[in-house]
Amino acid sequence: MSNMMEVQNLRFTYKGAAAPSLKGISLPIEKNKVTALIGPSGCGKSTLLRGMNRIHDLYPGHVYDGAIQLLNPDGESYTDILSLKKEAEMIRLRQRVGMIFQKPTPFPMTIYENIAYGLKLSGVKKRADIDEIVENSLRDAALWGEVKERLNHDARGLSGGQQQRLCIARAIALKPEVILFDEPTSALDPISTLAIEEMISVLRESYSICIVTHNMQQAARISDYTGFMYLGEMIEFDQTDNIFMKPSVKQTEDYISGRFG
Amino acid sequence: MRLIANRLFLIFSTLAALIGLFFLGWILFTLCAKGLAGLSLQVFTHDLIEGGLRNVIVGQIIMSGVATVIGIPVGILAGVYLQEYGGDSKLTEFIRDLSDVMMSAPSIVVGTFVYAIVVIPTGHTSGWAGVLALFILMVPIIVRTTDDMLKLVPVELREAGIAIGASKYHVTMNIVIRYAKAGILTGILLAFARVVGETAPLLYTSGSSEFWSTDLTGTFPSLTVSIYNLATMPDEEMVQLGWTGAFLLTAMVLVINLIGRYASNDKRR
Numbered sequence: 024m025s026n027m028m029e030v031q032n033l034r035f036t037y038k039g040a041a042a043p044s045l046k047g048i049s050l051p052i053e054k055n056k057v058t059a060l061i062g063p064s065g066c067g068k069s070t071l072l073r074g075m076n077r078i079h080d081l082y083p084g085h086v087y088d089g090a091i092q093l094l095n096p097d098g099e100s101y102t103d104i105l106s107l108k109k110e111a112e113m114i115r116l117r118q119r120v121g122m123i124f125q126k127p128t129p130f131p132m133t134i135y136e137n138i139a140y141g142l143k144l145s146g147v148k149k150r151a152d153i154d155e156i157v158e159n160s161l162r163d164a165a166l167w168g169e170v171k172e173r174l175n176h177d178a179r180g181l182s183g184g185q186q187q188r189l190c191i192a193r194a195i196a197l198k199p200e201v202i203l204f205d206e207p208t209s210a211l212d213p214i215s216t217l218a219i220e221e222m223i224s225v226l227r228e229s230y231s232i233c234i235v236t237h238n239m240q241q242a243a244r245i246s247d248y249t250g251f252m253y254l255g256e257m258i259e260f261d262q263t264d265n266i267f268m269k270p271s272v273k274q275t276e277d278y279i280s281g282r283f284g
Numbered sequence: 285m286r287l288i289a290n291r292l293f294l295i296f297s298t299l300a301a302l303i304g305l306f307f308l309g310w311i312l313f314t315l316c317a318k319g320l321a322g323l324s325l326q327v328f329t330h331d332l333i334e335g336g337l338r339n340v341i342v343g344q345i346i347m348s349g350v351a352t353v354i355g356i357p358v359g360i361l362a363g364v365y366l367q368e369y370g371g372d373s374k375l376t377e378f379i380r381d382l383s384d385v386m387m388s389a390p391s392i393v394v395g396t397f398v399y400a401i402v403v404i405p406t407g408h409t410s411g412w413a414g415v416l417a418l419f420i421l422m423v424p425i426i427v428r429t430t431d432d433m434l435k436l437v438p439v440e441l442r443e444a445g446i447a448i449g450a451s452k453y454h455v456t457m458n459i460v461i462r463y464a465k466a467g468i469l470t471g472i473l474l475a476f477a478r479v480v481g482e483t484a485p486l487l488y489t490s491g492s493s494e495f496w497s498t499d500l501t502g503t504f505p506s507l508t509v510s511i512y513n514l515a516t517m518p519d520e521e522m523v524q525l526g527w528t529g530a531f532l533l534t535a536m537v538l539v540i541n542l543i544g545r546y547a548s549n550d551k552r553r
Contacts, residue, residue: 081446110451118449128444131463140458141448193448 027201027231028052028075028120029092029101035067035074038084044070046255047089051248052201054094057223057232059246059263061239063278066252068235072203075233076120077104077113093119094200118145121194125206127186129178134170137178137189138196145197156196164192165222184215191222195230202226204234208241220245239279243267251275312534319531322524327532332510333494335521337529340492343505344533347411347490348480350500351418356472359423360461363430363468368456380431386424394420395485403489411500414490421485422475429471433464466547473544481537483508507533 028051035045045067052058052075060068070079079085092101093116104116118141130137138157147153157174161167166188170181178189187207194202204223208216223232223245236242242249243263250260251274259266259275270276277283330336362379370376394417402413437460445455461468479485486492492509493502507529514526 076447078443078447081443081452114449114451117447122444122447124440124444124447126438126440128438128440130441130445130459131465141450144448144450144454190444197448 025054026051026092027054027094028233029090030071030075031090031092033071033074033087033089033091035070035079035088036086037070038082038086043086043088044255045074048252048255048257050250050257050260052231052233053248054231055227055229056247057227057234057245058248058250059242060233060235060250060252061237061242061278062252062258063283064237065254067255068250068252069205070255071252072122072205072233072235075104075201075203076117076122077107078117078122080113114144118197119199120201120203121197121199122203122205123187123190123194123207126210127183127190129181129186129189132178133175134178134181134189135174138193141193141197160192160196161189163195163222163226164188165218166192182215184211184218187211187215187219188222191219191226195226199230201231201233204232204236206235206237209237216241239267251278253278315527315531315534318524318527319534320528322528323531327525327528331494331496332505332525335525337507337510337525337532339494339496340505340507340510340529341532343411343490343493343497344480344507346498346500347414347486347504347506348418348476350415351422351479352472352476354415355419355422355426355475358419359426359472359475360430360468362423362427363434364456364461366427366431367434368452368460379427383424383427386420387428389421390484391417391421391482392484392487395487395489398485398489409489409491409503411490411497411502411504414486414504414506415500417485417489418479418482421482422479425475425478426468426471429474430464430468433467433471434460436467437463470544470547473540473547477537477540477544480540481508481533483512487512 030048030050033045033048034043036043048067048071050058060071062068073079074087075091087105089105090103091105093104095102107113107116130140132140135157138160139153142153142156147156158167161170166185169185178186181189208219211219220241223234226232234242234246246263248260249263249266251258251266251270253274259270259272261271265271266275267279270279326335327337328341329338331339366376366380370379398413398417398420402416403409441459441463442455445459446452450458486506486509490504490506490509492506492513493504495505497505511526511529511533514522514529517523517526
């Protein structure tokens with residue numbers, strides 16, 4: 024397998040809910056590819072994404088069933104991340120599987136500290152190392168030129184698009200293996216959106232990416248694989264070209280042609 | 285018809301506001317007129333026994349300050365528990381309701397309570413008894429403001445912290461509290477302003493003293509209690525000193541409140 028992650032027959036039930044929100048989802052996240060998840064609101068695509076770094080566990084009481092396999096650093100064996108229990112293991116998981124949210128979430132710190140914070144927590148101690156990673160991450164996130172003069176300014180003074188790129192820099196500073204994007208451009212203007220999309224196609228060379236999007240053109244533009252979800256089920260998963268050109272399931276065709284959703 | 289109702293409502297509410305402002309202005313005017321008359325350098329350089337207010341002003345600030353220093357960690361930690369760890373359990377709701385009740389508890393009741401549990405057993409009034417009474421008054425205020433301010437922190441920010449591999453503890457300490465810092469600070473300032481002007485809880489806990497003292501284990505000088513005592517004295521000069529003390533106290537509370545207001549307006553750059 025060259026899959027970075029493998030979701031296997033995942034069922035997920037929110038705390039107190041009668042029915043599961045994910046009803047047996049399987050999909051691969053291929054290495055150095057972009058996998059997009061599309062589907063109407065409430066189909067479970069964000070729920071699925073938020074299972075892949077177990078951010079759901081911030082709120083106790085949800086029930087997982089099935090498996091989410093993550094490739095170990097040895098490149099051969101896999102670990103089921105649903106079997107992780109200790110907080111230290113969960114922290115390690117989130118360092119390996121980063122996440123970008125819909126709304127930019129700069130921490131109430133300076134631009135520099137926003138990136139250095141995760142690094143320090145992960146055990147990078149030397150100031151020179153941190154400086155170097157901060158600069159490289161900002162360069163990779165195409166933000167260095169705009170902020171290098173004001174690294175010690177409050178990050179909340181940046182524009183929305185800059186804040187989102189800062190969040191990406193913050194995630195890649197930790198050298199994750201997978202980056203999850205949860206509708207990363209739905210709060211941004213078209214120019215900032217374009218900048219993020221271009222960045223994602225560059226990031227693909229170094230990371231495995233999974234992106235949830237409401238914007239079907241975006242999925243068509245930037246992804247290699249696309250999964251169409253509906254009511255907690257994976258209706259169709261295929262190469263993006265196939266999904267958009269010749270979908271094999273009628274429901275997929277109806278959705279992407281705008282007949283429902 | 286609707287136009288008349290509208291007009292009437294406007295007139296009445298303006299009138300009500302003016303009445304309120306009128307009395308406030310009157311109080312401030314009287315305070316300034318009578319208080320400023322006795323204001324001199326001697327007030328700040330001499331203790332009460334020598335006709336100044338130095339020891340009681342310092343005593344009042346020490347007691348309020350010590351109560352604040354102990355109250356801040358207790359209040360903030362309790363607020364953090366309510367918002368970050370308590371969830372929606374029965375205990376959380378109970379603590380929240382309790383601190384609401386405590387916030388509106390009459391301060392004389394708190395004073396009496398401390399009198400019963402500290403002053404009677406030890407046999408004398410003391411600075412620590414005063415500190416305890418002020419502490420009991422201010423903790424619920426800090427708990428509630430911390431609770432309210434942490435509630436305003438976007439949930440996405442907590443998730444983002446978790447998502448870069450921070451533990452819940454780190455997210456709370458480094459991200460959530462820092463985000464809510466200005467609001468919590470305002471709450472602390474307002475709580476301080478509230479207790480620094482209290483008389484009833486100190487009346488029979490710290491008592492007051494005419495002499496310089498920084499020893500909290502004994503009867504402790506208090507500005508508010510002294511104002512109360514001075515105001516009832518037959519001696520004109522003493523009454524004048526009481527007015528001056530009242531003026532200084534009001535000015536102090538006003539300044540702290542203004543700083544609090546300013547800090548809360550300034551939290552977004």
